[in-house]
Amino acid sequence: SIATEIAGNHYTVLAPTLTLGISKRRTTLDCDALHLHSMEQDMQEIDWWVNWLTGKGYKKIILMGHSSGAVQIVSYASSYKHKELTKLIALSLIPLSDNNSSHSRDSNKKALKMIESNDKDIHNFTLTYCIENYSAPASQYMSYAQWDSARILKTLKSIRLPKQTIQGSVDISNSYNLIDDIANTGTRVNIIEGADHFFGSGTELELYDVIMQGITEK
Template identity: 30%
Template sequence: MRGFLRQALPFAASVLLLFALSARAEPVRLVQDGRGLDGELALAGGKSIKDGLLILVHGTLAHSRMEIMRALQQGLAQRDVSTLAITLSLGISDRKGMYDCAQPHRHSNAQALREIDAWVAWAQQQGAASIGILGHSRGGAQVAHYAASAGDRLNPAIKKIVLVAPMTFDLAAAAQDYKAHYGADLNAALAKAEAMVRAGKGDELLTDTDFLYCPKAKVAAASFVDYHATDGRNDAPSQLAGIKRPVLLVAAGGDEVVRNLPQRLAGVAKTAGFRLVTVDGADHMFQDLYGEDLADAIASFWTE
């Protein structure tokens, strides 16, 4: 063991030194809708924002410093790709870390899209002529929805879209998972929330309601309805045909979270610039060396 440590420690130090030499990471902040938004900018060695920037959007209730975001920034910087990992506010100014389930949920997909748009505008203001947007998991569905809903009006500075193990959504399957995880009836909770929205009470809170990863949460009726909408906003594959940019979708071959992605992709129309790469054996977070394969695929797509 000691011999292994003597060999491993210099290797780990060299990896850290390589990242330090290949990227200059620094926090950045802007204000949008009265809330502070935070991000982490990692410029590849010898690069500036003007050379291009890939904006990274995290998954459900997560943040810019989660492991996959940090690994992506490091791996892409080593491949000469500069990135900005953002933290969606989820309604909380200068939010840090995972969303606190004790906090009432009043966030929405539309709010996430406005914040992505604010970061795109920020990148342009810094001189970025070439911008890409990458979303992981739920962030992938939100990025796909952002790009597809804009259609031909999508900001011309946005050149490419990357979806990493993006979320799919089917209400029947979601109800089964909800029952298995929480022992509760999703359809009953959704019907109650929808009735409140119809009555003009969408801002009122449902209490002791299981929501996303938060058991017995407080959640606005409108938020509950939004995150279970079946119009495509929560489902990346259904958005693909409407995206007017080249799209790279990287699937995790051993994904234990988005389990039906291959089947969903087989049955939907896709943009002419669509490309699929599957990393065999990777889990939803592309841990360990699978992250290197992920970074290789993204860097190749971004720089070609």
């Protein structure tokens, strides 16, 4: 794994699995699983681990996350300030909601109406790759869905830490404008040719090399 490779270069690596509302979670949550977690809870968990590291005496912490995890670290770095945080590395950073998608627009409209009427029932929404089958209460869903491209770009621009995003060329074939916009926030953008969202198809070594360059550069 990437974590093992980085640790093999004499870096301390902490790779916690966020609970997403499930104690001792070890597997991913399917779209149609019950999602009772929120972005706010995710940030609190990240902060717990950052405080744990600083309590152990670590002075330089780099946050790295993949896909929705990349959005979580962007959200965290904009809300929590620690002098020990030195950099963000976001892998396959994508908006969690797409205003150009009728599925997303309809889901957001439904969720906001539910929140306004204090409806706390479970409904199906659209979130990233989960099309009309993300099962959650409206408020929990909106805590993620509000992270569209506009909010991500605005937040990246506000973060003063060094920032880097690593994207696969296959994953961004329809998103080059977004990649240009990310670069304009002061975020370093690396594109790995031939890589998909999960950096498969033999691109793992190049991903590792780019990550290590990001970790070691001053």
